[in-house]
Amino acid sequence: MADPDWGIAAYTFRNTELPRTLAEQDGLYSLQVRGEGEPRAEIVDAISRAHPGSETDQWLADLASPDVTLLTLTITEAGYRLSGDQDGTAIGRVLAGLRGRHRASGAPIALVPCDNLPGNGGVLREAIRTAAAGEAPDFRSWIEDHVSFVDTVVDRITPATTEQDVTATARLTGFEDRAPVVTEPFSEWLLAGDFPLGRPAWENSGARFVDDLAAYEQRKLWFLNGAHTLLAYAGPALGCATVDEAVRHPVLARLTASWWDVASRHASLPEEDLADYRQRLRQRFSSRGVRHNLLQIAADGSQKIPARILPVLRAERAAQRMPDAPVAALAGWLIHLRDRPVSDPRADELVSLAHSADAPRRVLSALDVTLANDRELVSAVEDYVEHLRLSAGRTV
Ligand SMILES: NC(=O)c1ccc[n+]([C@@H]2O[C@H](COP(=O)([O-])OP(=O)(O)OC[C@H]3O[C@@H](n4cnc5c(N)ncnc54)[C@H](O)[C@@H]3O)[C@@H](O)[C@H]2O)c1
């Protein structure tokens, strides 16, 4: 492990099976790295304890303890949304933990979101501030002074584990592991922010600490996640199920390259850097080592498209251009909302809009009213739905 002086107390609030499985395995799990050559596996011993979120007292005790110096969160993009009642949400649970910490020791803490959101540290800060609006003033000012919100970019393609992964890992390690993780060889973890009570030596495992990661975050969200989103919606419309299959489809390969060309026009990093990242992405996406299911990536489009696709599309429309790749992503999303099981915090509203008359405009307006008022764009999305339908040779 990166730093044997540290250990992780892991909590999952929705999946009650995983902490039980991990506890039965003494927190050990195997990491299988699959690239183009032979897969390799290692046993990870970073987790000291695993708890279901129902162990509220333990959660509160951990967060109150000054021995706990940081909290990472991986709760998907949708996890940062606030609804009326915070109880039972991830943000509500973190706030309850901070309240206890303030009362108990008042020790500072670093919060480290690891989800694919632009400015994820700032997003978390705003969510906590909003949730704490009705709290006592001294607690609110303690949050401002003692809680550090760290920005991160986590870049490693790690699809959900399948039963085949479980079997293959057992064959490789000889260890019967019910919670293996399968990933690719590439990995990049960037962090920017303060750790007031210290942190593990993550740099020993390749993490990089930078002052400002906005340009890297933009590159990752647009080039990797934006292309994933494009493929997740246009891919199934053309009969593809996984990322590696999709990038071998001639129409999708061309759209992906076109997306990267368009995104390059507006990205902040130098052209050589973007070209190098694209080159690596081509290899990463086409690897048959990790089979990344497009329907997994298709979840929560309403939370992902605004960060990954719309900034580039807006910049292109401002320049009076109509690039086909972002239009294809939106058209594919419309087909997805009509035809597939939709997992999204706004699913009911979006599915109903997608089946309404004037669907392209109304679905777009759920994301951005200005874009929905762009008649040329609405009509391009409508035409692209038809184009995908004809390309697939099926009725949408
Ligand atoms: N897997 C990857 O390749 C990868 C790489 C980089 C970043 N990420 C980020 O991590 C996130 C999670 O990916 P994962 O592979 O760990 O997925 P996962 O399905 O294994 O874990 C998601 C976790 O989030 C929880 N969750 C889901 N919706 C939630 C909500 N509304 N509120 C609170 N918790 C919620 C689930 O219970 C689960 O514990 C992604 O959405 C992405 O933002 C993933």
Ligand SMILES: O=P(O)(O)OC[C@@H](O)[C@@H](O)[C@H](O)[C@H](O)CO
């Ligand atoms: O649910 P998402 O779209 O945020 O994530 C799905 C994949 O795009 C994502 O997990 C990538 O594999 C990851 O971001 C690579 O670093």
